[in-house]
Amino acid sequence: MSEASVAHAGISRDLRDEVVAFLYREARFLDHADYDSWLALLAEDIRYVIQASPALYRRDGGARENDIAHMDDGLADLRRRIKRFQDAAAWAEDPPTRHCHIITNIEVEATDNKDEFQVYSAFVNARGRFELEDVIMAGRREDIVRNGEDGLRLVSRRVFLTQNVLLSRNINTFL
Amino acid sequence: MSEASVAHAGISRDLRDEVVAFLYREARFLDHADYDSWLALLAEDIRYVIQASPALYRRDGGARENDIAHMDDGLADLRRRIKRFQDAAAWAEDPPTRHCHIITNIEVEATDNKDEFQVYSAFVNARGRFELEDVIMAGRREDIVRNGEDGLRLVSRRVFLTQNVLLSRNINTFL
Amino acid sequence: MSEASVAHAGISRDLRDEVVAFLYREARFLDHADYDSWLALLAEDIRYVIQASPALYRRDGGARENDIAHMDDGLADLRRRIKRFQDAAAWAEDPPTRHCHIITNIEVEATDNKDEFQVYSAFVNARGRFELEDVIMAGRREDIVRNGEDGLRLVSRRVFLTQNVLLSRNINTFL
Amino acid sequence: MVKLGIQLGAGMRLRGDFEGLVDCRGGSIDRSIFWDREIYDAELQRIFARCWIFLAHESQIQNPGDFVTTYMGEDAVIVCRRKGGAIGAFLNSCTHRGNRVCLADYGNARRFVCNYHGWAFGLGGELLAVPEQQAYADERSLFDQTTLGLKAVAQVDSYKGLVFGTFDPNAPPLTEYLGAFTYYLDVLLDAEEGGTEVLGGCLKALMSCNWKLPAENFTGDAYHVQWTHQAGASAMISQRQFAYDLDRSYAANVNGHGSEFGLDGVANVAVLGHPEIVKYFRQRRATVAARLGELRAQMWGSVSSANVFPSLSFLSGVNTLRTWIPRGPHTTELRTWVIANKAMPDEIKELLRTATPRAFSPSGVLEMDDGENWELSTRAMAGVATRKERLHYGMGLHTRIDHPQLPGNVYQGQLSDANQLAFYQKWADLMSSPGPFERQDHMVAP
Amino acid sequence: MVKLGIQLGAGMRLRGDFEGLVDCRGGSIDRSIFWDREIYDAELQRIFARCWIFLAHESQIQNPGDFVTTYMGEDAVIVCRRKGGAIGAFLNSCTHRGNRVCLADYGNARRFVCNYHGWAFGLGGELLAVPEQQAYADERSLFDQTTLGLKAVAQVDSYKGLVFGTFDPNAPPLTEYLGAFTYYLDVLLDAEEGGTEVLGGCLKALMSCNWKLPAENFTGDAYHVQWTHQAGASAMISQRQFAYDLDRSYAANVNGHGSEFGLDGVANVAVLGHPEIVKYFRQRRATVAARLGELRAQMWGSVSSANVFPSLSFLSGVNTLRTWIPRGPHTTELRTWVIANKAMPDEIKELLRTATPRAFSPSGVLEMDDGENWELSTRAMAGVATRKERLHYGMGLHTRIDHPQLPGNVYQGQLSDANQLAFYQKWADLMSSPGPFERQDHMVAP
Amino acid sequence: MVKLGIQLGAGMRLRGDFEGLVDCRGGSIDRSIFWDREIYDAELQRIFARCWIFLAHESQIQNPGDFVTTYMGEDAVIVCRRKGGAIGAFLNSCTHRGNRVCLADYGNARRFVCNYHGWAFGLGGELLAVPEQQAYADERSLFDQTTLGLKAVAQVDSYKGLVFGTFDPNAPPLTEYLGAFTYYLDVLLDAEEGGTEVLGGCLKALMSCNWKLPAENFTGDAYHVQWTHQAGASAMISQRQFAYDLDRSYAANVNGHGSEFGLDGVANVAVLGHPEIVKYFRQRRATVAARLGELRAQMWGSVSSANVFPSLSFLSGVNTLRTWIPRGPHTTELRTWVIANKAMPDEIKELLRTATPRAFSPSGVLEMDDGENWELSTRAMAGVATRKERLHYGMGLHTRIDHPQLPGNVYQGQLSDANQLAFYQKWADLMSSPGPFERQDHMVAP
Numbered sequence A, B, C: 001m002s003e004a005s006v007a008h009a010g011i012s013r014d015l016r017d018e019v020v021a022f023l024y025r026e027a028r029f030l031d032h033a034d035y036d037s038w039l040a041l042l043a044e045d046i047r048y049v050i051q052a053s054p055a056l057y058r059r060d061g062g063a064r065e066n067d068i069a070h071m072d073d074g075l076a077d078l079r080r081r082i083k084r085f086q087d088a089a090a091w092a093e094d095p096p097t098r099h100c101h102i103i104t105n106i107e108v109e110a111t112d113n114k115d116e117f118q119v120y121s122a123f124v125n126a127r128g129r130f131e132l133e134d135v136i137m138a139g140r141r142e143d144i145v146r147n148g149e150d151g152l153r154l155v156s157r158r159v160f161l162t163q164n165v166l167l168s169r170n171i172n173t174f175l
Numbered sequence D, E, F: 001m002v003k004l005g006i007q008l009g010a011g012m013r014l015r016g017d018f019e020g021l022v023d024c025r026g027g028s029i030d031r032s033i034f035w036d037r038e039i040y041d042a043e044l045q046r047i048f049a050r051c052w053i054f055l056a057h058e059s060q061i062q063n064p065g066d067f068v069t070t071y072m073g074e075d076a077v078i079v080c081r082r083k084g085g086a087i088g089a090f091l092n093s094c095t096h097r098g099n100r101v102c103l104a105d106y107g108n109a110r111r112f113v114c115n116y117h118g119w120a121f122g123l124g125g126e127l128l129a130v131p132e133q134q135a136y137a138d139e140r141s142l143f144d145q146t147t148l149g150l151k152a153v154a155q156v157d158s159y160k161g162l163v164f165g166t167f168d169p170n171a172p173p174l175t176e177y178l179g180a181f182t183y184y185l186d187v188l189l190d191a192e193e194g195g196t197e198v199l200g201g202c203l204k205a206l207m208s209c210n211w212k213l214p215a216e217n218f219t220g221d222a223y224h225v226q227w228t229h230q231a232g233a234s235a236m237i238s239q240r241q242f243a244y245d246l247d248r249s250y251a252a253n254v255n256g257h258g259s260e261f262g263l264d265g266v267a268n269v270a271v272l273g274h275p276e277i278v279k280y281f282r283q284r285r286a287t288v289a290a291r292l293g294e295l296r297a298q299m300w301g302s303v304s305s306a307n308v309f310p311s312l313s314f315l316s317g318v319n320t321l322r323t324w325i326p327r328g329p330h331t332t333e334l335r336t337w338v339i340a341n342k343a344m345p346d347e348i349k350e351l352l353r354t355a356t357p358r359a360f361s362p363s364g365v366l367e368m369d370d371g372e373n374w375e376l377s378t379r380a381m382a383g384v385a386t387r388k389e390r391l392h393y394g395m396g397l398h399t400r401i402d403h404p405q406l407p408g409n410v411y412q413g414q415l416s417d418a419n420q421l422a423f424y425q426k427w428a429d430l431m432s433s434p435g436p437f438e439r440q441d442h443m444v445a446p
């Protein structure tokens, strides 16, 4: 299970910095519930997945990739979620949630496609609502980021949560 | 609500690295309750604010900027807080709190003032006390950092918490 | 208690980037319970310590460096822990824990030894198990990292937790 | 005789007490049933340890050794396919020191070996072997291998793919428990040849609400759809206002189970946002009518919801199946699955796999507007003045009809509290008599 | 008759029980009143559902539709300015299914629409409209719009800007409840022409302490100032030791309300660390004397604290107003405001806006030393041997005086437990008789 | 007379109730003793406020003013070395308002000054001085300095370095309480000249389990070693299977204290993974035999475990000492120390300092496999059907022997539940009679 330890092989420092800035900016958009700006960071062909995290014995293998997921969306699906977020009648979003997306552990690796990069990151997500509610989740992300004409775009994201049963009623944000 | 996505426009990598180092060092000083070193990072004209985070309907707008705040301090005020922290008779600070300031999502942007920079960051703060107490808060920060003769100085900070009601009895640190 | 504020004195940007990549990669190995890869990051003479965090009055000084610790291991000891982690009969590791090691605040400083560097970092660690268990710890780390022929190696780590009484039954990972 | 432990007080034996909390004629409910811990503790004994509780879908445990773990009330249970094909269900707690025996959500096992001392149990819960068995050789060890298996759920039975169990050996058979409600269940379970299957695994979330609030919602609350879900509906189907067609919709209940439904045929399906699925439902309507009759063919996919007492809910057309697991008086664990007809083509199943949870699951576009209501309702009950005010369940109490085809108590139009009141009447009936695990010696003398 | 739910046990009806917990002659208190959940549950019924509870400051709700949300005990309440200028206060819980109706801390609303089914309530809590009202048309729906409004707080009244409410329709009027304590309240509320206003919003924090510990602290505990706050005082006013002037300080209590105070005129003001504010108080002293008399003009800004039973506290001069909201036997939510005289110039108000919370708010330099004491005191009560030891409240029991001007029970010098004992005597008196929401059928027969 | 607070219900006075929960002849235990809060509350009064509870090791408080803080049940206690060398132990809660007086885990103090009002207490808990003492001058203040000290633990005594205390003034002396169990204790405490000391501080962890599960494990559960610890044993000593030598191993219990042990001499030592320590034990065996006799010299370092009722456990050879502090019915705080013979050379001590916690501490290689079993066992008891099933404690009930040297109730072979049943019999005996802090007026008449 060992892995070569060449840091950032073949990735320029400029690109790395761009990716870091890209993910931090994304987090800020999400914290401000600025979903239009967030959508502009996504590739047309994005696949956005927040996996379920069942407890399974090692002998049974991990969860299947195409298992039921908290979210498994393309761009049109994400737009629908955002349409609801922005709807004045989304009662459960008013008063607004107090979001904080903490992003760290950003690693960038080359892929077979010279314009696409594998990006790892980890996160803590905090959400406050009403008076006493303050919910924390943590997990990992595996992204594919594409470097195109108009800058970086998110092509794929797979989110792994440490929570099996969500310890809050929902995930009313993107991770 | 969209925003241009040029990363770090006009900010040199050196400056960015300096700012990151500056904020990490600041966090380490706070973790070690080394408040004298922390004070040395502040500009004379600093305004340090930890906002309240009330739950308000969208139609009522956000909280007013000059609302009552957990802290809304100038340098003299911060010195007073520190004077208490360092007083042997500050019973509630002995045994010392076990601090951890996690800082991430650091973004640096230019401002109209060529010597001052807008810096965004996000944080998780953990505080342990006594035997069983371990309190976690998360939030965002918006700083103005000035690049002067003697290096970087914090000119302004505005802290946003995800907690409306603080879920702990106080904030006995700086965020 | 003040400290000179020269950022990264004498540390090249390349080295800093290498160290950051090294610690992020380490975290990813730990998240994936890829302990063989993790072991390959350690120096032969590593000393790995997770300190106890007792509550002590200031007048009594801090905890002694050689106090009893949650872990105080050399390489052979770490190998033993890993041997258990990887044993099919380690019932308490099956189903596997859902790990997340959040690493931030990485600072690199020179030491008297030109090949060794003092590295500071802070962390949040989340561990999910079974259905409802999701445990969060935070703390600081002080590492010595050696730059040798075959790249960076961890020579020493001292972990400080904010928790005095562990609020979970154990630490079934490395921090 | 004296009281001991957090067992039931003697009052719980008196039918009158719980009936006073639920006034089905007057259309009002005492809020304490959503808050008080003692009432909750009684529910575990008198509802969840007595009713037929949903355990699994047969498709989750197709092969010998396949298992899932679940809960009946707060009792952890293993459900698994035995060698001969029968389904075993037994407590997930070792008879030796009580340790949880199976730690996974699902999987395949030859046997269940307890982590603590290694006692090994078979797929029927039977004790297979213990380490160092010679230490139990003497008869004074009172070691009777035949009695030391994992305690079996008293009765286990299936209805068209849904596996249920009850801890009460004297409970009526499942068919009697479901009664005529199978008429409505079949719209979900038997619309197409070959029955149903669950697609993929399970999504779970902990909600800070009493379990009865979501259960009553699914049993009959069409009323909330228009208001609660207008943003979600707008997002999914670009239609803000839902119009009730009271002439062509109904509520019906049987033995505390309830369903409300229209006859539009596609309103629930449409909410998934995939015209292909709507088209599939339309295409299959005639075939369904041949199986279930014209009326139920129109129910299939229509705007509707249903709950099997106490806590198994589903939405036809949306194809979500879920349970509300009680985890304290103010906490409920939601578990959701995607259920599909086996006969559906793979493309439709693949769409459902993502589309159903996108609409209905903890983070579903529509469901996200539900949870907060149930949590905030529960939380409000913390107030003593608030708890004094009874809730209003009076809608449409005049709409009772006789219908030539629809069985059970039937009401014209989706807008009524009739099913909810039937749910609470069933609740009060059960709560007013002791459950199977109440011990005389734990009660105060009257 | 039988016991049911987490209602009061029968014993609560017996006056003797609670009186035994509080010995005001012997100067001792039983620690269980800070720990036991059953006592806490009784407090919600017998204290918080019966006393006049602070709801809001009128300046927070100046315009029609302005509202704030708060709590009376654990009951959530909406307080709002009605069209005609009257103040409405009613339960923040829908009469339909109990959902919380208003989710914001404050704001302006034309009406409150419940998120679940859309029932709409007016600024007086009245039910304005419900969706699909025709479904309630039949009289069997028992739908009486006039009775389905949000339950009004039984009585609402104001005293010089402070709005109070009580759930008890039989509670004496507010003026009688406050009684002669208004003499002391006026130092805060009526020192200058035009009354008071709240500056900005509210700071809140959850403390792991029983609510009575901070309340008794503000009612009379000058004793802790010298020791607890020496580091804070040193930081704010470079003065470590606070010296009590027993000849020119007093404690006084009325109906369980209490205040201790000096006559120095500026010690409380000074702690804010702004000479400008001290100067302002000095300058205005004569004018205040003209309004309130010489004695109270000297109290204005002096070292002092006060509590209106049960849980509204303030510090004159520091200009902090706060409530201690009970959230369980070991948990209290502190809410703090800055209160200022409207007549104060803007510069002084602007200073107070930041200076008051800098000294007194959850993270205030002085207040940071209080919270830990209350939390650790509460936590210590977990021990059964610890709970057996009564606490000592004997200080200065001999200092009772008659004073020509000061009303109520008056004591010479700030150092006494007299006010605290009066607080607990009031507590015991209330706890020894049933509150308005106790139902006969929830009690054990004696 | 009436019930009040979360005190004991009357039933607790009836011996029969608790005895029914524990059937030592039939070898079964009712699971509710691991779950019910009322039983837990009774344990605090009848077990932890009555038994001799471990407070500290004398080496932790060698010099005057040295102190440690700990718990007896949920009562916080300060233990300190007084000027004259005597050991003081008293409640860590101020007699004034109840604040925690000492906030550190350990240290050296001249006196303990309360943070709230500055009352100062001496190393014996006596009240030394209070600020502004003149305010208490009048006799009506009922201020008797001699009675306002921190409440002393009723009895404090040591056995070979281990300090114990009891809240019960009528408890039998420590020597009587330990009785013949000192024979087994001495293997830990008196194997070498000079007694023992604790190395370094304390490691602590909160476990979600009932305290009795780990306590019963250490009192006699050799049975779990083979299965639970096989991965840990493989890692530490490259030996997967542990083979019980029933001919040369025993269980023994006295007054509810228990130990199981082999005579192999090094199996427990070996698990530390340091041949040097094994060698040391081998070398010293003869000397130990001279002190303790041949039999106990063979016990020294052998595979073994022990528990002093209720909650002090240790492993000879592994050199771990620990207590299981109750923090609620489902929560236990583990505190672990490394204990060494003073006579051991520094190299051995230095090895033990890291090797003992590496094997046995919250994150120890072997201990990490224990905690989950106890947590999951506890959690399983949440189920009402699960709680109905009694646990099996029948192993080796036939193995009782008379042994010429071993005192107490002795059993041949390490594989039996005999010690566990003796533990629970002691528990039932104590639980069936009122403890020192139960007040008549808090009980329901029978």
Ligand code: FES
Pocket: D094, D095, D096, D097, D098, D099, D114, D115, D116, D117, D118, D119
């Ligand atoms: S608890 Fe299952 S084998 Fe002992």
Ligand code: FES
Pocket: E094, E095, E096, E097, E098, E099, E114, E115, E116, E117, E118, E119
């Ligand atoms: S709960 Fe308020 S409208 Fe139904």
Ligand code: FES
Pocket: F094, F095, F096, F097, F098, F099, F114, F115, F116, F117, F118, F119
């Ligand atoms: S509480 Fe200890 S001195 Fe007042």
Ligand SMILES: [Fe+3]
Pocket: D224, D225, D228, D229, D366, D367, D370
């Ligand atoms: Fe809904």
Ligand SMILES: [Fe+3]
Pocket: E224, E225, E228, E229, E367, E370
């Ligand atoms: Fe104070």
Ligand SMILES: [Fe+3]
Pocket: F224, F225, F228, F229, F367, F370
């Ligand atoms: Fe063990």
